[in-house]
Amino acid sequence: MDQKERFNQLLQSVGVPAAFDRDFLYQAFTLAFEGAKNVGQVAPSIGELAVNPVSLALYLINEHAFYLSTHPDKKQEDVVNDDNYLSFLASVSLDKYCTNEHLGFQNGKLTSRYSPFMSTIELYLNFILGMLSRYKRNDPKQTLVVDIMSKGFNIAKCVASLLEGGFETEAFSSWRTLHENECILQVLIKNGHTAVEAYLRHMKYAAAFRGALESKEATDEVFVEIKANMKSFDLKSKDMKRYIEYGWLYALPGVENPADIKLNFRDGVEKFAGLSAYSKIYEMSSEIAHSSPLLIYSRKNYVFHIALLNLYESFFRLEKIFTSIYMSTIGEDEKQRYVQMRNLYYWELQAAYAQIRRSFAQFNSPDANKENKDPTIE
Numbered sequence: 001m002d003q004k005e006r007f008n009q010l011l012q013s014v015g016v017p018a019a020f021d022r023d024f025l026y027q028a029f030t031l032a033f034e035g036a037k038n039v040g041q042v043a044p045s046i047g048e049l050a051v052n053p054v055s056l057a058l059y060l061i062n063e064h065a066f067y068l069s070t071h072p073d074k075k076q077e078d079v080v081n082d083d084n085y086l087s088f089l090a091s092v093s094l095d096k097y098c099t100n101e102h103l104g105f106q107n108g109k110l111t112s113r114y115s116p117f118m119s120t121i122e123l124y125l126n127f128i129l130g131m132l133s134r135y136k137r138n139d140p141k142q143t144l145v146v147d148i149m150s151k152g153f154n155i156a157k158c159v160a161s162l163l164e165g166g167f168e169t170e171a172f173s174s175w176r177t178l179h180e181n182e183c184i185l186q187v188l189i190k191n192g193h194t195a196v197e198a199y200l201r202h203m204k205y206a207a208a209f210r211g212a213l214e215s216k217e218a219t220d221e222v223f224v225e226i227k228a229n230m231k232s233f234d235l236k237s238k239d240m241k242r243y244i245e246y247g248w249l250y251a252l253p254g255v256e257n258p259a260d261i262k263l264n265f266r267d268g269v270e271k272f273a274g275l276s277a278y279s280k281i282y283e284m285s286s287e288i289a290h291s292s293p294l295l296i297y298s299r300k301n302y303v304f305h306i307a308l309l310n311l312y313e314s315f316f317r318l319e320k321i322f323t324s325i326y327m328s329t330i331g332e333d334e335k336q337r338y339v340q341m342r343n344l345y346y347w348e349l350q351a352a353y354a355q356i357r358r359s360f361a362q363f364n365s366p367d368a369n370k371e372n373k374d375p376t377i378e
Contacts, residue, residue, distance in 0.1 A: 007057065021080045032090040032097075035091070036098070051097075055101055109165065110166065110300065120348045123345065124349065125153055125156055125315075128153050131326060140203065145185065148188070149321060159175050159178060169294075171304075178314050179270075182273075182314050183265070190273075194253055195253075205247075209244050226240065229247070233247075234259070239263065242263040242264065245263070249263070249269065270282065278310075281306065305356060308356055313353075316353075323342075326338065
């Protein structure tokens with residue numbers, strides 16, 4: 001198979017519209033690919049690396065599609081016969097490929113996606129998300145738990161990607177959202193149908209608050225219900241937003257005195273989830289999320305370790321819930337395959353986690369802080 005045939009196969013595999021001129025795209029690709037040799041003479045760091053033809057082709061295909069979509073006055077048959085456009089397309093595609101793939105800014109990464117600390121948890125996340133994609137989704141009355149769990153694993157994957165990219169503070173800030181997600185999931189799992197029904201009811205309240213219901217009449221009807229419920233709990237109008245977000249906690253089994261419930265995350269949801277031990281860490285993550293000086297001046301290595309440590313701990317809790325649900329819905333053959341995969345990789349996750357904990361402990365050791373410096377700040 002020659003290069004043009006491989007190029008056409010790539011076009012087909014990525015769903016390039018049939019209306020796109022294949023011969024023109026290949027001509028532009030060949031011009032860009034040849035141009036890479038000249039770039040290598042100017043920038044030896046690129047010349048030493050083999051050009052990735054697939055990445056270069058994808059830049060070119062998308063650049064051409066973008067040009068056509070932003071120039072509706074121009075017909076493709078005119079564009080592809082314009083030598084200036086051919087040179088422009090090849091040049092821009094090559095420029096973006098070289099800059100973004102080889103010369104892009106590096107943020108002082110402390111890990112990479114090839115490290116077992118990242119590759120193992122990424123593998124596990126990809127497997128779980130693949131399995132969850134087979135479940136019915138986005139029907140809250142029936143799929144709320146699966147939907148929340150799926151979102152949690154997606155956020156975990158986002159945190160891992162940010163750490164791999166050298167964005168430690170952003171990863172730690174995103175862990176905050178992951179922690180909120182897992183706490184809500186824990187409360188729903190522990191309290192069953194009653195909690196789920198209450199959460200769904202407050203989802204409707206939130207939709208009304210945002211004006212997202214189907215009609216003004218429906219919105220007005222929901223607000224009548226909200227205000228009546230708030231009055232029964234002796235809440236004021238200023239409490240409405242907090243009631244909409246956290247008032248579902250009032251309906252949890254065992255709540256005898258709603259007045260004892262705090263309508264917030266740390267003293268409400270996190271407490272009922274049994275994860276109050278993370279309160280201080282959550283507070284630190286919130287400071288970063290709200291652009292405090294900690295966002296700007298935090299110690300890169302410290303934030304990396306605390307973000308990775310808490311990513312692992314949240315993942316372990318989510319994985320336990322996933323395994324319980326997954327194992328109850330599959331046949332024996334699939335159970336065996338999952339057990340084999342889990343036996344192979346779960347120990348590596350635990351070994352990595354133990355090493356991360358040992359490394360993180362060094363930040364809080366007397367020797368590390370003998371000058372009474374804050375271990376979080378540079």
